[in-house]
Every structure is written in C-alpha cells, then in structure tokens.
Amino acid sequence: MQVAxxxxxGGLPVPPMEFCQLKATETIRPADDPHTRNxxxxxxxxxxxxxxxxxxxxxxxxxxxxxxxxxxxxxYYHFESKDALFxxxxxxxxxxxxxxxxxxxxxxxxxWDRLEEAAAAHCEALNGDSAFVGxxxxxxxxxxxxxxxxxxAQRDAYESMFSDxxxxxxxxxxxxxxxxxxxxxxxxxxxxxxxxxxGMAPSEIGRxxxxxxxxRATRDPGIx
Amino acid sequence: MQVAxxxxxGGLPVPPMEFCQLKATETIRPADDPHTRNxxxxxxxxxxxxxxxxxxxxxxxxxxxxxxxxxxxxxYYHFESKDALFxxxxxxxxxxxxxxxxxxxxxxxxxWDRLEEAAAAHCEALNGDSAFVGxxxxxxxxxxxxxxxxxxAQRDAYESMFSDxxxxxxxxxxxxxxxxxxxxxxxxxxxxxxxxxxGMAPSEIGRxxxxxxxxRATRDPGIx
Amino acid sequence: MQVAxxxxxGGLPVPPMEFCQLKATETIRPADDPHTRNxxxxxxxxxxxxxxxxxxxxxxxxxxxxxxxxxxxxxYYHFESKDALFxxxxxxxxxxxxxxxxxxxxxxxxxWDRLEEAAAAHCEALNGDSAFVGxxxxxxxxxxxxxxxxxxAQRDAYESMFSDxxxxxxxxxxxxxxxxxxxxxxxxxxxxxxxxxxGMAPSEIGRxxxxxxxxRATRDPGIx
Amino acid sequence: MQVAxxxxxGGLPVPPMEFCQLKATETIRPADDPHTRNxxxxxxxxxxxxxxxxxxxxxxxxxxxxxxxxxxxxxYYHFESKDALFxxxxxxxxxxxxxxxxxxxxxxxxxWDRLEEAAAAHCEALNGDSAFVGxxxxxxxxxxxxxxxxxxAQRDAYESMFSDxxxxxxxxxxxxxxxxxxxxxxxxxxxxxxxxxxGMAPSEIGRxxxxxxxxRATRDPGIx
DNA sequence: GATGAATGAGTTTTCATTCAT
DNA sequence: TATGAATGAAAACTCATTCAT
Numbered sequence: 042m043q044v045a046x047x048x049x050x051g052g053l054p055v056p057p058m059e060f061c062q063l064k065a066t067e068t069i070r071p072a073d074d075p076h077t078r079n080x081x082x083x084x085x086x087x088x089x090x091x092x093x094x095x096x097x098x099x100x101x102x103x104x105x106x107x108x109x110x111x112x113x114x115x116x117y118y119h120f121e122s123k124d125a126l127f128x129x130x131x132x133x134x135x136x137x138x139x140x141x142x143x144x145x146x147x148x149x150x151x152x153w154d155r156l157e158e159a160a161a162a163h164c165e166a167l168n169g170d171s172a173f174v175g176x177x178x179x180x181x182x183x184x185x186x187x188x189x190x191x192x193x194a195q196r197d198a199y200e201s202m203f204s205d206x207x208x209x210x211x212x213x214x215x216x217x218x219x220x221x222x223x224x225x226x227x228x229x230x231x232x233x234x235x236x237x238x239x240g241m242a243p244s245e246i247g248r249x250x251x252x253x254x255x256x257r258a259t260r261d262p263g264i265x
Numbered sequence: 266m267q268v269a270x271x272x273x274x275g276g277l278p279v280p281p282m283e284f285c286q287l288k289a290t291e292t293i294r295p296a297d298d299p300h301t302r303n304x305x306x307x308x309x310x311x312x313x314x315x316x317x318x319x320x321x322x323x324x325x326x327x328x329x330x331x332x333x334x335x336x337x338x339x340x341y342y343h344f345e346s347k348d349a350l351f352x353x354x355x356x357x358x359x360x361x362x363x364x365x366x367x368x369x370x371x372x373x374x375x376x377w378d379r380l381e382e383a384a385a386a387h388c389e390a391l392n393g394d395s396a397f398v399g400x401x402x403x404x405x406x407x408x409x410x411x412x413x414x415x416x417x418a419q420r421d422a423y424e425s426m427f428s429d430x431x432x433x434x435x436x437x438x439x440x441x442x443x444x445x446x447x448x449x450x451x452x453x454x455x456x457x458x459x460x461x462x463x464g465m466a467p468s469e470i471g472r473x474x475x476x477x478x479x480x481r482a483t484r485d486p487g488i489x
Numbered sequence: 490m491q492v493a494x495x496x497x498x499g500g501l502p503v504p505p506m507e508f509c510q511l512k513a514t515e516t517i518r519p520a521d522d523p524h525t526r527n528x529x530x531x532x533x534x535x536x537x538x539x540x541x542x543x544x545x546x547x548x549x550x551x552x553x554x555x556x557x558x559x560x561x562x563x564x565y566y567h568f569e570s571k572d573a574l575f576x577x578x579x580x581x582x583x584x585x586x587x588x589x590x591x592x593x594x595x596x597x598x599x600x601w602d603r604l605e606e607a608a609a610a611h612c613e614a615l616n617g618d619s620a621f622v623g624x625x626x627x628x629x630x631x632x633x634x635x636x637x638x639x640x641x642a643q644r645d646a647y648e649s650m651f652s653d654x655x656x657x658x659x660x661x662x663x664x665x666x667x668x669x670x671x672x673x674x675x676x677x678x679x680x681x682x683x684x685x686x687x688g689m690a691p692s693e694i695g696r697x698x699x700x701x702x703x704x705r706a707t708r709d710p711g712i713x
Numbered sequence: 714m715q716v717a718x719x720x721x722x723g724g725l726p727v728p729p730m731e732f733c734q735l736k737a738t739e740t741i742r743p744a745d746d747p748h749t750r751n752x753x754x755x756x757x758x759x760x761x762x763x764x765x766x767x768x769x770x771x772x773x774x775x776x777x778x779x780x781x782x783x784x785x786x787x788x789y790y791h792f793e794s795k796d797a798l799f800x801x802x803x804x805x806x807x808x809x810x811x812x813x814x815x816x817x818x819x820x821x822x823x824x825w826d827r828l829e830e831a832a833a834a835h836c837e838a839l840n841g842d843s844a845f846v847g848x849x850x851x852x853x854x855x856x857x858x859x860x861x862x863x864x865x866a867q868r869d870a871y872e873s874m875f876s877d878x879x880x881x882x883x884x885x886x887x888x889x890x891x892x893x894x895x896x897x898x899x900x901x902x903x904x905x906x907x908x909x910x911x912g913m914a915p916s917e918i919g920r921x922x923x924x925x926x927x928x929r930a931t932r933d934p935g936i937x
Numbered sequence: 938g939a940t941g942a943a944t945g946a947g948t949t950t951t952c953a954t955t956c957a958t
Numbered sequence: 959t960a961t962g963a964a965t966g967a968a969a970a971c972t973c974a975t976t977c978a979t
Contacts, residue, residue: 549947549949550949550950551948551949561950562951565949565950565951570949570950571950
C-alpha cells in the first residue's frame with residue numbers, strides 16, 4: 042500500500058497527511074492476510090506509517106494500535122514505550138535501506154555509477170511500494186532529546202556507506218566532500234515531501250540528483 | 266541568541282533540541298527590553314523558536330507563552346488558535362525569506378550567479394543569527410491537514426521565484442527543471458538539520474550546493 | 490466531617506475504607522460553602538481524606554478532584570504531580586500537628602506532664618474532628634522512593650520535638666530513649682487504625698499511653 | 714534475604730522500599746534451588762515480600778511473578794486473584810506468628826514474662842531473618858473493602874491470644890486493658906517502619922516495650 | 938501446569954482552549 | 959489587554975485478568 046504526497050500548487054508541497062486523517066479502521070489488515078507475519082511486525086509497520094505521515098509527536102499510540110489491529114495497551118507487550126517503538130521502526134528502516142543500497146552498488150565499479158545506484162536505491166526505498174522507511178526523513182525535527190543518541194547511532198553506519206562512496210569520487214578542489222554528502226542525503230530524503238505517483242519514478246529522481254552533480258569533465262572528459 | 270544543531274557522530278545529525286529542553290524562563294525577555302517592539306511580535310518570535318525546534322505538534326502554547334513573557338491564555342488575544350499562530354509565523358518567515366532572496370539577486374545578471382546568491386540568502390536566513398524562519402524547514406511532516414492549503418499558498422509565491430531563477434538556466438536536456446528545483450530547495454532546507462556553528466558559514470553552504478550543480482560547460486564555456 | 494474506623498471483631502481492626510467506596514459526589518462541598526476558602530485548599534483537604542483512607546497508591550487523582558469539586562486536570566494547575574500533592578498534604582499535616590503539640594505543652598513544667606499533653610494533642614489531631622492529618626500514619630509503607638527524602642525532612646522537625654520532650658524524662662537505665670520515642674510515636678500513630686467514635690476520646694487514648702509508661706517510682710517516689 | 718528499613722534522619726523513618734526498586738530478576742530463585750519447595754510456595758513468598766514492601770496497591774502481579782520465577786498469568790493457576798493471593802499471604806503470616814508466639818510463651822508462668830516473650834516473638838517474626846510476615850503491619854490502610862472481613866477474621870484468633878495474655882495482668886485501675894492491648898500491638902507492628910539491622914535486635918525491641926509498661930510495683934512489689 | 942499474547946478499564950498527566958474579572 | 963483558573967478531551971502508559979495452546 043502506498044501513500045504519497047501529491048504536489049499541490051506546483052511548489053514544494055506540504056507532506057501527505059492522509060494517515061493522520063484516515064480512520065484507523067480503514068488501514069487494518071485482516072488477521073488472516075497472507076502478508077501478515079505476526080503482530081509485532083504488524084505493529085512495526087503500522088507505526089512506520091503513522092510516524093512517517095504524522096511525525097513522532099503527531100502520531101499516537103491508539104492510531105498505531107488500531108492500524109495494527111490491536112488495542113493500545115497491547116503494543117506495550119511488544120515495545121516498552123513510544124520512544125522504543127520509534128527506535129525499533131527507525132532501526133528497521135535503516136536496515137532495509139542499508140540492504141537495498143548495498144545490493145544496488147554490488148558489482149559496479151565506477152564511483153559515480155556506484156553513487157547513482159545508491160541514490161536510486163535510497164529514493165526507491167523511501168518512496169517505493171512499501172514506504173516503510175518513511176520515518177527516516179520527516180521525523181528529524183520532532184525527535185526528542187532522549188532519542189537522539191540512539192537514532193544517531195543507527196544512522197551512522199548507514200551514512201558511512203555514503204561517505205565511502207563519495208570518498209571515491211574525484212571532486213573539484215572547491216567542493217567539500219562532507220558538505221557534498223550532506224546535501225545529497227538531505228535532497229534525497231527531501232523527496233519524501235514532494236514525490237507523488239504519476240510523476241517520475243523514485244529511482245529516476247534519485248538518479249537525476251546524482252546526474253546533476255556529476256561533472257561532465259569527470260564523466261566524459263574526452264568529449265568536453 | 267542562536268540555537269543550532271551540532272553534528273553528532275559525523276553523519277546526518279538529528280536536529281537541535283535545545284529549545285525543547287531549555288527552561289522556558291531562560292528565554293523570556295523582560296518586558297522593558299529595548300528590543301521588544303510589542304507583545305504580538307514577541308509571541309511571534311517565541312513561537313518561531315519553539316516551532317522551529319520542536320515541530321508543530323512538539324511545541325506547546327504554554328512554552329511559547331513563557332518564552333514570550335506572557336501567560337498561555339494571553340496568546341489568544343493576539344491569535345485565534347495554535348494553527349493560526351503557526352500560519353502567522355510561517356507567513357512572516359516566508360516574507361522575510363522573500364525579501365532576503367529578492368535583495369540578494371537584485372542587480373545580478375548571470376542566471377547561475379543569481380541562483381547562487383538566492384541559495385546563499387535562503388541558507389543564511391534559515392540558519393543565520395536570527396533563524397526566525399526555521400519553521401520553513403522542519404515542520405513539513407507534522408503539519409495537519411487543515412493547515413495545508415494556507416501554508417501551500419504562502420509558499421507558492423516564494424517558490425515561484427526559484428522557478429523563475431531556474432527557468433533562466435540552460436540546463437542539460439536530461440535534467441528536468443522541476444526536479445532540479447525541488448532537489449535544490451529540499452537540500453537547502455535540509456541544512457536546518459545538520460548545520461552547526463563553527464563549521465562553514467550558512468551562506469557558503471548554500472553557495473556550495475549551487476556550485477556543485479553548476480556545470481563548467483555552462484558557467485565558463487570559453488575555457489572548456 | 491469525621492470518618493473513623495470501627496473496631497471489628499474486637500481485635501486490631503482493618504482501617505476505614507469508607508472514602509474508597511464512597512461515591513466521590515457525596516463528598517463534594519458546594520462552591521459557595523462558607524467553609525470553602527479556595528480551590529487549592531479544597532483540593533488539599535480532599536487529597537488528605539483520600540490519601541488518609543486509601544494510602545498513596547490506593548488514592549487516585551480523579552476521586553480527589555471530584556471530592557474537591559473540580560476536574561482531574563484542574564489539580565495540575567495547583568500541584569505539579571500526585572507526588573507533589575502528597576508532599577503538600579503531608580507537609581500541611583505536619584505543620585498542624587507541630588502547632589497543636591507546641592500549644593499543648595506551652596506553660597507546663599513537669600516533663601511527664603508535658604509528654605502526656607503532647608501525646609493527647611497528637612492523638613487528638615490525628616483522630617479528631619478534622620482528621621486532616623490522617624496522612625501521617627497510614628501511608629508509610631506505600632511511600633515510593635522518590636518521596637522518601639522529602640517526607641523524612643518534613644517529619645524530622647516534628648519528631649525532634651518528641652526527642653526533646655523525652656530527653657527530659659528520667660528513664661530507667663535499661664530503657665533506651667530512642668526506642669522509647671519510636672514506640673510512643675508508632676503507638677500514637679497506630680490509633681489511626683483502630684480509633685472509633687463512641688469509645689474513649691482520642692486525647693484520652695493518647696494520655697493513657699503515656700500513663701502506662703509513666704513509672705510510679707519516677708512520678709511519685711515518696712509514696713512508693 | 715532480609716530487607717529492612719534504615720532509620721533516616723533520626724526520626725520515624727519512612728519504610729524500606731528496597732523491593733519496589735529492586736529489579737525483579739534479582740530476586741528470582743532458580744527453579745532447581747534446593748530451598749524451593751514448590752511454585753505455590755515461591756509465589757506466596759514473593760508476594761509476601763512485595764506486599765510487605767509496597768503495600769497492597771503498590772505491589773503488582775508482574776513483579777510478584779518475576780520474583781517467583783514465573784509469568785504473571787501463571788499465578789492465576791494457583792490463586793484466584795490478587796485479593797485471594799493477599800488473603801493467602803496474610804493468613805500464612807498470621808499462622809506463622811501464632812505458632813511463634815504460642816511456642817514462645819509455652820512453659821512460662823508469670824503473666825508479664827509471658828507477654829514479654831510474646832512481644833519478643835512477634836517482633837522477631839516481623840523483622841527477623843525471614844520477614845515473611847511483613848504484610849501484617851503495613852498494608853492496613855490500603856486494604857480494600859472486600860478484603861476487610863476476611864483479614865479481620867484471620868487476625869481475630871491471633872489477637873485473642875494477646876487479649877488472654879493481657880487479661881492475666883494486674884493492671885492499674887485507670888488502665889483500660891483494651892487500650893493497652895491496642896497500643897501494644899500497634900507499637901509492635903510499628904517497628905516494621907523503623908527497625909533496621911545494626912541496631913537493637915528485634916526481639917529485644919519487643920521486650921523493651923513490655924519492660925517500659927511493666928510497673929515496678931506490679932512486677933516486684935517487695936523490693937520497692 | 939505454565940506461557941505468550943492480548944485485553945480493556947483505569948491511571949497520571951498534558952494541553953489547546955475558554956472566560957470572568 | 960492580560961490573567962488566573964479551570965476545562966475536557968486526549969495522550970502515554972499500567973495492570974489485573976483471561977485464554978488458547
């Protein structure tokens with residue numbers, strides 16, 4: 042199931058609020074759904090959707106529970122607290138993206154090609170069919186102090202992959218690789234706010250970003 | 266007073282939570298402060314800081330009030346609701362940024378130079394000394410449905426400036442100007458999540474982004 | 490209004506549970522009651538009754554609120570938390586007892602007489618018409634760690650009055666004054682569990698305890 | 714394992730909360746422990762410790778279960794409800810104390826000596842090495858209505874032993890035997906709130922109370 | 938006998954909002 | 959204009975209890 046923002050007014054659109062407004066019951070999957078592995082997983086997925094759509098503070102446990110087909114109290118059998126649930130979702134999302142990116146770059150040699158594949162995979166995971174990983178992007182600013190260190194730790198390993206990828210590029214002397222990496226990642230994450238179905242495919246959007254940054258001189262020095 | 270995120274762990278850092286943890290009283294300016302223009306303005310500024318730091322749902326009226334040196338109930342004389350307060354802050358921020366960008370590009374002819382100045386101004390306003398406009402970036406995902414249309418309307422005029430700026434560029438054929446614009450704006454806004462004092466200046470960070478994207482062929486065709 | 494335990498079965502009775510079972514509405518005093526000083530005081534009194542009757546964990550904020558004629562949320566305007574409310578009640582109770590005991594011993598010279606008056610006052614305050622001070626006795630065992638230090642501090646001053654009173658007695662050599670004080674105070678507090686109207690007056694019960702302990706040899710050596 | 718209150722600040726100390734703060738797992742005895750008789754007994758003991766330390770409302774089934782090495786649901790195979798569990802613990806405690814007191818006074822003739830031995834035994838059982846009987850004292854005030862009659866019934870037999878013991882004393886005419894008994898029992902129970910290891914032994918504390926009350930005239934008229 | 942998973946009513950607490958003064 | 963006090967709905971979380979396995 043895919044929930045995506047539709048660009049409104051042609052500009053940088055405000056993000057999708059569908060879940061926040063959706064009656065929780067509409068998103069309940071029946072217990073016998075073949076895709077249902079177990080309750081913990083269902084809760085994790087429901088939480089991913091709610092956090093994705095509403096942010097940490099905007100999401101509430103009752104809606105998560107309803108979306109997972111359980112009562113609010115039942116979540117606490119599986120997760121210690123809202124914080125812990127968020128950390129679990131975030132960790133799972135990071136894991137998925139790590140796997141996706143790793144698989145995407147495997148067997149590719151050219152540094153710019155590797156980065157392009159990584160960006161495509163990141164964007165695809167973030168906006169693709171599962172959209173489980175939506176938490177990655179939007180919750181940044183509503184994260185509370187207590188969660189910071191845990192989330193940072195989870196992200197570090199993921200982002201070091203991009204550091205490595207970018208470290209292999211031959212960037213112009215006036216480009217700081219760290220600034221480069223941060224701009225790339227935030228632009229990629231930013232797609233969560235404006236991507237909508239019907240337009241360019243997520244992976245292609247990711248690719249475009251890297252192509253914009255790829256200097257012709259580097260890419261195809263002979264012609265220039 | 267400036268509150269900025271410090272990059273933690275070398276990766277994409279979680280954003281600054283200083284305001285959320287600051288005792289409200291510490292941010293109260295005495296009513297006779299020479300900088301105090303009036304209560305409405307003070308509330309607006311306090312709200313900008315809180316919304317910036319905590320997001321829409323994470324911020325609360327009592328802290329805004331305390332930071333403005335009034336009681337919670339008093340806000341309602343000046344603003345109809347939390348939503349209205351947010352829209353007012355957002356509108357004021359957009360106005361400031363519009364002015365800043367307009368002033369920055371005035372008198373500059375080259376399209377890429379114009380974009381670079383615009384990006385520098387955007388970044389400076391977002392992360393600079395006043396940082397009033399912080400609301401622009403982080404609260405996207407926690408915005409509730411009822412606010413969407415109002416916020417979108419406020420943004421449209423601002424973003425059309427960037428549309429115009431980018432429309433003047435001679436982009437490669439395989440680059441979609443709309444995707445280009447969205448990537449630029451989200452990357453620029455993303456600086457809110459990782460910029461910290463002590464590193465590169467905000468305006469230089471904005472400039473770097475455009476320089477990364479500026480094709481040598483386009484910028485300086487004679488040499489290539 | 491007085492709520493007291495009635496001894497059941499002739500033994501050490503379990504304490505009164507009337508308040509726990511009473512419908513909250515039955516204890517609401519109308520807002521125009523002449524005895525009503527203000528809401529904070531009313532909440533304090535209602536809390537004293539609930540904590541007295543049910544203990545710290547057994548009492549709940551909703552019942553306290555209802556008994557004070559406000560909604561549960563309103564309590565938090567006056568008190569930061571349940572803990573803080575309890576500490577406030579406890580402190581007020583200690584103050585009342587301190588005053589009562591101080592007044593009772595004023596102008597009396599004989600050490601045993603002074604202790605007897607103090608015991609009478611303590612018992613009277615604990616079980617008398619107001620019974621506000623009921624918290625003193627029963628909540629001991631349900632006190633949570635975080636409250637311990639605050640409650641202990643409040644008690645120390647009060648109990649040092651008894652230390653002083655007892656220090657003036659000429660106790661037999663084999664009687665430890667500290668053990669003596671602790672036995673006296675717990676016995677006095679214990680009356681909260683078994684005192685009931687219709688029997689001996691509280692002050693007389695307190696007096697009896699001291700008389701039981703007062704050695705004839707000490708009191709009236711000439712006759713023996 | 715013994716958990717006792719340490720007097721804090723020199724006054725009537727708030728009671729021990731060690732168990733409430735102890736991680737449940739730390740108190741689990743492995744199932745093959747030679748001291749383990751059976752699960753029911755383990756649950757009873759764990760419950761005694763929790764109720765003792767936290768009171769009826771403050772104790773919770775999950776901690777009792779963890780301390781007994783079972784899951785919360787499993788308790789319900791052995792006991793119908795939390796109330797029933799409490800009644801069982803209370804009954805067992807009363808039985809132990811009854812046996813202890815009966816054994817202590819056996820073969821002793823002098824009424825005051827008999828009472829002194831009974832008090833020593835009561836205090837020893839309450840604060841001694843096993844301290845299983847801790848429930849006796851502190852939960853009084855948090856007992857809920859439904860339990861009253863059952864608890865009272867269990868206590869009656871125990872307390873009638875003290876009635877008998879006291880009935881044999883030749884008390885002064887102005888001392889009411891019932892008041893005397895109640896003061897003695899509550900003072901004895903009160904030791905639970907202030908006794909701590911390192912000071913006087915529990916049995917000696919009990920003895921001291923009786924010695925304080927034992928009139929020299931009555932005890933040893935010839936000498937005086 | 939025991940467990941894992943859930944329940945649902947209840948807990949304390951928060952917070953946007955109102956309103957008489 | 960601003961405040962002190964209150965509201966009431968909703969939040970996160972707890973906990974005794976149930977029940978199929």
